[in-house]
Amino acid sequence: MPASDLTSEQSLRLECSSNLFFSLGLVFFLASLHVSEAGWKAGAAKVEITPEHPVRLSGYGSRTQAHEGVEMPIFAKALALTWAEESPVVMLTVDNCGVPAALRREVLERVNQAGWKLADARFSLHSSHTHCAPALPGLLTFLFGQPMTAEEESAVQQYGAFLVAKMTDVVVTALNRQSPAAVAWGQGKVGFAMNRRLPTEAGFINAPNFNGPVDHALPVLRVRSPAGDLKAVLTSYACHCTTLSLNKIHPDWAGWAQRELEFRYPGAVALTAIGCGADQNPYPRRELEHAKLHGCSLAAEAARVIASELKPVVGPVACATQEVMLPYDTLPNEADWQTRAQDKNPSTARHARHFLSLMQRGEKPPVALPYAVQTWVFGQGLLMINLPGEVVVDYGLRFKREFDAKRTWVNAYTNDVPCYIPSQRVWQEGGYEAAGAMVYYGRPTRFATGIEDIIARAVSSLVPAAFRVSSN
Numbered sequence: 389m390p391a392s393d394l395t396s397e398q399s400l401r402l403e404c405s406s407n408l409f410f411s412l413g414l415v416f417f418l419a420s421l422h423v424s425e426a427g428w429k430a431g432a433a434k435v436e437i438t439p440e441h442p443v444r445l446s447g448y449g450s451r452t453q454a455h456e457g458v459e460m461p462i463f464a465k466a467l468a469l470t471w472a473e474e475s476p477v478v479m480l481t482v483d484n485c486g487v488p489a490a491l492r493r494e495v496l497e498r499v500n501q502a503g504w505k506l507a508d509a510r511f512s513l514h515s516s517h518t519h520c521a522p523a524l525p526g527l528l529t530f531l532f533g534q535p536m537t538a539e540e541e542s543a544v545q546q547y548g549a550f551l552v553a554k555m556t557d558v559v560v561t562a563l564n565r566q567s568p569a570a571v572a573w574g575q576g577k578v579g580f581a582m583n584r585r586l587p588t589e590a591g592f593i594n595a596p597n598f599n600g601p602v603d604h605a606l607p608v609l610r611v612r613s614p615a616g617d618l619k620a621v622l623t624s625y626a627c628h629c630t631t632l633s634l635n636k637i638h639p640d641w642a643g644w645a646q647r648e649l650e651f652r653y654p655g656a657v658a659l660t661a662i663g664c665g666a667d668q669n670p671y672p673r674r675e676l677e678h679a680k681l682h683g684c685s686l687a688a689e690a691a692r693v694i695a696s697e698l699k700p701v702v703g704p705v706a707c708a709t710q711e712v713m714l715p716y717d718t719l720p721n722e723a724d725w726q727t728r729a730q731d732k733n734p735s736t737a738r739h740a741r742h743f744l745s746l747m748q749r750g751e752k753p754p755v756a757l758p759y760a761v762q763t764w765v766f767g768q769g770l771l772m773i774n775l776p777g778e779v780v781v782d783y784g785l786r787f788k789r790e791f792d793a794k795r796t797w798v799n800a801y802t803n804d805v806p807c808y809i810p811s812q813r814v815w816q817e818g819g820y821e822a823a824g825a826m827v828y829y830g831r832p833t834r835f836a837t838g839i840e841d842i843i844a845r846a847v848s849s850l851v852p853a854a855f856r857v858s859s860n
Contacts, residue, residue, distance in 0.1 A: 428469060428470065428568070430469050431561075432562055443522045443544060445521060449532050453635070459520070459638040460643060462521055465657050466480045466481075467611065468562040478510065478562065482515055484518065484524065486527050486528070488805065491525070506563075509709045517629045519632065522637075525545055527805065534734065570614065573608060575693070576689040582596050582597070582598070582668065583598075585597055591818060606690065608694060618694065621656060623645065627662070631670045631673045642662070644683020645683040645687045649687045663798055664782070706765040715755060716831070716834070739830065771791055771851060772797045775802060778821070779800035783843070809843070
């Protein structure tokens with residue numbers, strides 16, 4: 389290794405670690421010597437997805453030009469697991485604000501064209517929701533007050549095609565790399581997420597709410613070789629990746645967590661999913677050091693969990709999806725759209741002009757949003773619930789009350805990011821997550837009351853009775 393590289397790694401080690409961290413790694417190594425082969429085959433892979441051309445970034449509507457450089461590279465990563473003679477399941481994580489369902493479908497089609505028969509229910513795509521990654525076709529279509537130029541649109545389409553190819557390659561590579569493995573899981577706790585819906589006399593604003601609900605659980609999936617080497621680790625945390633707002637490429641705290649874990653465990657692939665954190669922000673925020681701080685704190689806790697005695701995960705793996713329709717509230721009429729088209733917020737005005745034009749052409753706005761929940765049940769030991777969209781924390785907390793919290797793992801931002809998904813509480817309170825953000829996602833209006841129960845019923849219909857908490 390060149391001296392310059394060694395110096396860089398030593399610097400990173402000093403910035404992110406402590407003597408306790410090294411001790412935990414040693415404990416993990418000693419404990420791993422006796423890991424026996426289980427009924428799993430596992431393969432993991434990673435690929436860099438940093439754009440190779442100028443492109444607008446998603447996440448913040450205030451940006452007016454292409455990204456201004458790369459502060460830290462971004463990646464797509466895949467973990468393939470096969471139990472006994474079953475079909476594989478694949479988890480794909482992507483450093484992006486949100487990968488739309490259309491791009492996910494294209495990846496799945498290409499994977500199967502490559503010779504794999506991967507069922508839709510057995511494929512999960514998790515967006516990290518970093519706000520410092522390229523815009524994608526079909527995501528946050530009204531984020532910017534002014535439409536992108538033809539050249540900018542072309543750059544977004546170009547990156548979308550590039551990303552689909554990279555995601556396909558990394559999934560196929562992970563599937564082809566499968567070899568015997570042992571899988572286990574446990575939970576830790578990290579405290580940098582804080583509720584961001586602060587009640588004021590003027591309504592709810594985006595600011596720290598020390599009394600708001602949070603979910604600080606850190607589920608960790610550990611995948612090791614029969615010899616005890618760490619092959620992959622998947623973590624999930626209910627928090628926005630909004631530490632940073634710079635106009636440069638950066639995976640935010642999720643990317644730092646992965647970088648630190650992969651540095652600590654050479655050869656391993658670290659994947660990060662996001663839980664129900666749509667109303668949670670990382671604090672402190674806005675500085676590069678803050679992203680590093682949060683990522684390293686998560687990695688340190690993940691390493692502690694990795695080194696502990698975890699619960700073995702076994703098959704079979706029962707995967708299911710159910711699509712429901714989430715109805716919108718009363719749709720605006722033509723006069724409403726005409727008024728909104730004069731709004732001072734350029735995104736609101738642009739959004740209104742779009743629907744006004746649609747109505748004037750005789751077309752009708754959609755009355756509901758298709759929404760597909762997904763569940764993976766690993767034997768009797770682990771229930772994984774995957775929800776699309778920017779899901780608020782109430783959902784994760786609810787499902788861990790209704791189902792055994794010690795065996796339940798809830799992900800959001802999975803398989804699609806169509807908009808915010810408010811709980812009934814948030815819907816009644818109002819504010820950005822309940823209504824305001826629908827403009828940027830191009831939805832005609834807020835949801836109707838009651839969507840939380842629609843989603844909860846769909847999830848409940850897919851969960852085996854063995855995971856339910858008795859009401860007695």
